[in-house]
Amino acid sequence: MDLLAIEDLSVSFGGIRAVDGASFSVRKGEVFSIIGPNGAGKTTVFNLISRIFDVDSGRIMFNGGDITRERPHRVADLGIARTFQNINLFENGTVLENLMLGRYRHDRTSLWQQMLFTPAVHREKRADRAKVEEIIELLELEKYRDSRIDGLAYGVRKVVEIGRALATAPSLLLLDEPSSGLNNEETNDLTFWIEDIKEDLGVTILMIEHDMSLVTSVSDRVLAMNAGRVLALGSSSEIQANPDVIAAYLGE
Amino acid sequence: MEFVKKTDYDYDIRLFKERRDVFWYGLLALALLVGPLFTPVYFLTLGVFVGIYVIAGAGLMLLSGYAGQISLGHAAFVAVGAYTSAVLQHWGVPFPLALIASGVLAAAIGLIVGIPALRLHGIYLAIATLAFAFIIAEILTRWEGVTNGASGIMVKTMSFGGWEARTSLDKFYVTLAITVLAMLAIKNLLRSPAGLAMMAVRDSETAAQALGVNLARTKLTAFAISAALTGLAGALYGDIIRFISPDQFTIGMSIELLVLIFIGGIGSLHGVVYGAIFVVALPQLIAGIKDYLPAYIAEQPGLQSAVYGFLLLFFILVEPQGIFGIWQKIKFYFTQFPFYKKGELRRNKSFAKAERW
Numbered sequence: 001m002d003l004l005a006i007e008d009l010s011v012s013f014g015g016i017r018a019v020d021g022a023s024f025s026v027r028k029g030e031v032f033s034i035i036g037p038n039g040a041g042k043t044t045v046f047n048l049i050s051r052i053f054d055v056d057s058g059r060i061m062f063n064g065g066d067i068t069r070e071r072p073h074r075v076a077d078l079g080i081a082r083t084f085q086n087i088n089l090f091e092n093g094t095v096l097e098n099l100m101l102g103r104y105r106h107d108r109t110s111l112w113q114q115m116l117f118t119p120a121v122h123r124e125k126r127a128d129r130a131k132v133e134e135i136i137e138l139l140e141l142e143k144y145r146d147s148r149i150d151g152l153a154y155g156v157r158k159v160v161e162i163g164r165a166l167a168t169a170p171s172l173l174l175l176d177e178p179s180s181g182l183n184n185e186e187t188n189d190l191t192f193w194i195e196d197i198k199e200d201l202g203v204t205i206l207m208i209e210h211d212m213s214l215v216t217s218v219s220d221r222v223l224a225m226n227a228g229r230v231l232a233l234g235s236s237s238e239i240q241a242n243p244d245v246i247a248a249y250l251g252e
Numbered sequence: 253m254e255f256v257k258k259t260d261y262d263y264d265i266r267l268f269k270e271r272r273d274v275f276w277y278g279l280l281a282l283a284l285l286v287g288p289l290f291t292p293v294y295f296l297t298l299g300v301f302v303g304i305y306v307i308a309g310a311g312l313m314l315l316s317g318y319a320g321q322i323s324l325g326h327a328a329f330v331a332v333g334a335y336t337s338a339v340l341q342h343w344g345v346p347f348p349l350a351l352i353a354s355g356v357l358a359a360a361i362g363l364i365v366g367i368p369a370l371r372l373h374g375i376y377l378a379i380a381t382l383a384f385a386f387i388i389a390e391i392l393t394r395w396e397g398v399t400n401g402a403s404g405i406m407v408k409t410m411s412f413g414g415w416e417a418r419t420s421l422d423k424f425y426v427t428l429a430i431t432v433l434a435m436l437a438i439k440n441l442l443r444s445p446a447g448l449a450m451m452a453v454r455d456s457e458t459a460a461q462a463l464g465v466n467l468a469r470t471k472l473t474a475f476a477i478s479a480a481l482t483g484l485a486g487a488l489y490g491d492i493i494r495f496i497s498p499d500q501f502t503i504g505m506s507i508e509l510l511v512l513i514f515i516g517g518i519g520s521l522h523g524v525v526y527g528a529i530f531v532v533a534l535p536q537l538i539a540g541i542k543d544y545l546p547a548y549i550a551e552q553p554g555l556q557s558a559v560y561g562f563l564l565l566f567f568i569l570v571e572p573q574g575i576f577g578i579w580q581k582i583k584f585y586f587t588q589f590p591f592y593k594k595g596e597l598r599r600n601k602s603f604a605k606a607e608r609w
Contacts, residue, residue: 050462076464088462090455092519093448096264101452105464107445111473114444115437121444122265129261168463 002061003028003172003204004049009058010228011048018044020228021058026172031198031205033215035239036225037249042208043085044228046174049206050082051075062172077105081170083161085177085208087154095144095152095160099135102167103128135163138196140189155186166197173197175207179214187214194218212240224248265443288424296420298532300492303427304485305528307434309512310521311481314438316510317518318447319474320454321369324378325385326509329479331392331501332358333486338407338496339398347410347417351430351487358483359476361388366475370468385506392498404497407490417491427488434481439521441477450474504557511560515567517576526575534559 005025011018019041026032034042047053049060051072060068067075081102090098106128109121136142139159144152149160158178165173178194179187191214197203198218209215215222216236224231224239226248232239239245258264268274288296308330315321333354340350368380392399399405410417410426417423441447449470452460457467490496508531516527535556542550549555571577 052458052461072461073464073466076462082462084459084462088456088459090452090459092455093451097448097451101448101460101463101465104445104449104452109445111441111446114446115440117440117444121440125265125444126261129264164463 001028002026003063004206005059005061006045006049007059007061009045009048009055009060011044011053011056017228019048022225022228022230023058024223024230024233026204026206027220028204029198029202030220031194031207031218033207033209033219033222033236034225035209035212035215035222035245036231039227040225040248041228042225043176045225046082046176046206046208049075049174050080076168079169079171080174081165081168081172082174083158083165083176083178085180087157087161089149089157089161089164091150092148094146094148095141095163096132096146098149098160098164099132099167100128102135102164103131105168131169132167135166138166139163139193154181155183158182158186162193166201166203170203173203173205175205175209177208177210179209179211187211190214191217212236216240267439284428288421293420296424297492298536300420300423300427300488301532302525302528303424303431304488304492305509305512305531306431306525307488308482308485308509309516309524309528309531310434310438311478311485312509313513313516313518313521313524314441314450314481315474315478317513317520318442318454319450319471319478321366321471321474322374322378323365323381323478324503324506324510325365325381325383325388326478326482327501327503327505328385328388329358329362329482330486330489330505331388331496331498332361332479333483334407334490334496334501335392335399335405335486336483337487338405338490341408341410342405346412347491348412351484354483354487355480356483358486359480362475362477362479363472365479366472369471369475382503382506385501385503389498389501392501399498402498404495407494407496410491423492427492430484430488434484435521435524438477438481442521446470446473508560511564514564515574517574518572520574520576522579523574523576526579530575 002025007023009019009022022041022045034045036042044053048055049067051067051070055068058068059066062078062080065078067078070078090101093101107124109118109124113121136145139162141156141159141163144156144160149157152160158181162175162178165175175194179190182190194205194207195218198205207215207219219236221233222236222239223233224242224245226244231244231248232242234242263269268277288299291299308326311329312323312326315323336354336357337347337350340353341347345353365381365384369377372380393402395401410423417426449460449465450473452463452465453467453470453474460470461467493500512527512531513524514527515530516525517523538556538559542555552558567574573580
């Protein structure tokens with residue numbers, strides 16, 4: 001079953017058609033990777049899904065509903081979480097605070113209750129913390145729990161950002177170049193985590209990635225894009241053998 | 253050396269982390285309740301002013317320090333609060349109701365000011381709030397039927413039923429009670445999801461949105477609560493100075509509140525208290541040492557503003573965490589003694605600030 005369906009999606013910035021009639025769909029429970037050279041429109045597709053940009057034409061269907069005109073914060077409420085290419089954490093907060101913000105969409109107490117800090121708020125906060133601790137354990141972030149983000153190494157920040165997205169308990173997780181800037185060891189950890197997230201948490205993953213060994217080891221299907229268009233869709237080995245894809249990367 | 257050992261999640265949730273915190277806050281509460289009985293009226297009045305500045309400062313701290321929305325027009329909310337309370341009391345409304353009305357009206361106006369904040373950032377928002385403050389001052393001057401225009405109005409002493417706050421001691425206790433309640437409300441908010449959402453909006457609007465934070469609602473909430481608190485402070489301010497006129501609520505007062513949160517320590521509620529004490533004490537100090545200064549300095553009309561300016565520059569350049577930051581460092585030095593290393597508390601420069609998505 002399709003969890004996410006992109007139908008004939010287009011957007012232009014000035015004279016540039018960043019995404020040009022792209023169509024593909026992501027099945028529930030799979031790891032779906034998008035590859036492509038710089039400027040292919042991969043991140044733009046993410047920004048269209050999370051509604052940071054408005055769509056010019058086409059449709060985005062999620063879980064059977066049309067989210068093409070949904071407001072950005074509602075997209076998260078529906079169960080789509082994401083990370084950012086250049087890391088977008090709350091710099092002045094601790095790791096714990098960042099992760100607790102992941103639980104925001106599940107909090108139901110009113111502003112008045114929160115100002116009085118009623119027992120309901122207290123219970124909610126404890127429950128959120130318990131969920132966050134599960135993520136901390138999964139991603140081995142225990143020793144950074146109370147560290148401020150602005151003092152953390154790049155690799156740790158990347159993991160914290162994935163953790164924050166996971167804390168929202170999404171049904172679809174968008175990862176924008178999760179391995180960029182990580183060393184080999186960290187990339188290996190990432191490979192295992194992606195599998196855990198898929199198998200144990202049952203989260204569908206849509207991932208933009210350049211590291212072909214990571215893509216090959218975790219992806220069920222791979223989509224290649226160039227100049228805003230879909231080039232090819234298939235298994236990792238099919239894509240790597242596809243002449244159009246090779247041409248896009250190496251030039252004619 | 254000290255090690256924090258956390259045994260349950262409530263450690264990060266509850267107000268007083270350690271037993272010694274309960275002790276010290278208890279001692280402070282006792283001092284604030286009993287101390288005034290033996291304090292001269294002059295210092296009691298200063299204490300009332302500190303309370304007023306703490307409430308207004310906490311309001312601005314929530315908006316600027318936590319939600320990241322700068323305001324150069326907070327004097328206008330003080331004015332709205334002061335006038336609402338004064339006018340209602342003239343119409344015979346008892347003080348508690350007039351006080352609540354000040355907060356509610358200020359919050360409503362805060363919502364209106366918050367609307368441009370949905371589209372404006374940084375310096376542009378500062379200018380918009382500044383313009384708003386001028387509009388409020390103009391309305392107060394022109395709406396003579398209610399505000400008595402530029403000639404101002406006398407404020408009735410706060411009263412409720414047969415009780416009247418005749419002495420400074422009464423006013424001090426009333427102010428203290430409202431200050432404590434206000435600080436508690438803000439503290440609760442900051443450890444709740446709504447407060448976290450405000451900090452999220454401050455640090456990255458894009459990421460906040462991607463987590464389901466409604467930017468418009470969060471910003472407007474911050475504006476409304478901030479304005480409400482500042483309005484409450486305004487009602488108390490009118491009561492203690494007894495006479496209010498539009499020309500008291502100048503840009504100078506707005507800047508004074510900004511100085512308060514910057515010097516106290518941006519992003520800290522303790523800082524608000526330190527900042528308020530500082531802002532109230534500084535003019536007294538300057539008046540006190542004026543006699544010992546050479547005449548060409550002592551007679552300068554803008555002496556106080558100049559000192560504000562220099563101190564603000566000093567703190568922004570040297571100690572951005574304000575008085576609270578200095579206090580933290582001193583504490584850290586002693587708890588780490590003799591292991592403290594130079595530069596241990598220096599903040600790392602952020603190297604991966606996102607400029608695009």
